[in-house]
Amino acid sequence: MIGRPVASWVRFSLGLDLCASAGRSWLAAVQLLLTGLDTEHSLVRDSASYREQLELLVIDSLLRAQWHDHSDELHEERPPVRPRTVKRVVDALERAPEEPWSLPQMAQVAAVSTRRLQQGFREHLGMSPSVYLRTLRLDRVHRDLLAGADSVTDVAYRWGFTHLGRFAVAYRERFGQAPSETLRHGTG
Template identity: 40%
Template sequence: MGAPSTTTSDRAARAHEPLAAHAVMETADVDEAQHVVTDVYVPHELDSLGGRPLDARLNSIASERLTLGYLVYGANASLDLPPLEHCYHVNLTLNGRTEVTRRAGRERAVTEAGRSGAVLLPTEDSTVTWSPEAVQFAMKFPRGPLEEHLGGLIGRPVTDPLDFDISMDLSDGPGAALMAAVRFLQTEIDRPGGISDSPLARAQLETYVMTALLHGVRHQYTDALHAPRAEDRPTLVRQALEFIETHAGEPFSIPQLAKRLGVSTRTLQVTFARNVGMTPSEYVRDQRLSRVHAELVTGDPSSTSVTECAAAWGFLHQGRFSEQYRHKYGELPSRTLRNG
């Protein structure tokens, strides 16, 4: 069916939409819209009320940290999404309204223009129903970068998927700061000579958007995020963290590390767990998983072996490694390498 017919005034208005230089879709066809949005975001089923044509368009731009899109369906539309697995999806409603459900309808939220948004989770099914006039910033955040960024903010690795609240208030407080951060990112991408011409500057601004999201929507690590940073961690813990992070690629045992630091294994384990929130062995494994992930993201699928990469970082049991990797990143290592 292709693109809907547009007037000269429509084309002029769309030329000034957010991310207009990054248009990837303009269509009346439901199947085409589903295909394109699946490619940019996640698999889903799309229906329009009574099978009516859409007036859909999507402008989007992506990096390894996030995908930012300006999405319109232009009709009553409903999206059914299975668990997202490897990412979080955030909708910031700019116009109209949507209704969002999670966990087979047990959680529900209504988003309104400029006032509220919603979060879809890696571990839960979701449904999003759009009004004809609804317009949203649709954002995808891969699990690995977002969870690792949170770990850096709270001073310990994040080992479980984030259980964000279903909705956030965009009109005040941290939610308003999130909307401001996203709008600033979008404005700078659209501005000639803006941050799109500076990869480092863009990375810094995208990281700020990630921070704003983590502060703007409540989750199970919110209290830790808001707590004062423990700058006075015991010297023993600081030394253990430094050694593990510097020597993650080398073979060593926790008793060997304790001996190097001049304490008993029990003292190291108890002090480390109390201050870091996990055992030294768990932290070593988390660091090594992060290094494997980084190599797979940048690796060439034609020449990079998941098995060899895992073994290089001390993971010799492939089945156990794959399960640990999937738990942390929401996808199998082979998929990370393939989608890099």
């Protein structure tokens, strides 16, 4: 919830105000869980995934309702975390941007439809998955050219660009110069 692992116990202050809005919300979550556990053939008793979701609700609402040693960090404004579907694909693309990724393959990694994957990328990264991949590849090419590695053609092919004309146009749009200029001036 705070964007990083917590290595120690969470220390709560004593006394949760159950009359305050946050305290009432936590109590309602606990009562929902307890009612389900007390009722025969309820979703809580019959469905482990439903029970786990309610347990997470109880924990989440407690962490938000009661002051603890991470409260300040929890309540500070931060950019939203990318959803797991987008993160899975971003991680896979960053591990192997040179692979010939197709949109269906990316969607398979995320375990969502291609349409949902595209929506997620637009919502959270402001671009489509293919634009993200092209940008990632261009950045890798740029890094290699600055280091003076190989020829422009070899570097472009290494990072998955198969159409050199489109590659050169995209490179110039991103970096404001031709790839050969970057190679020529990179190490100097």
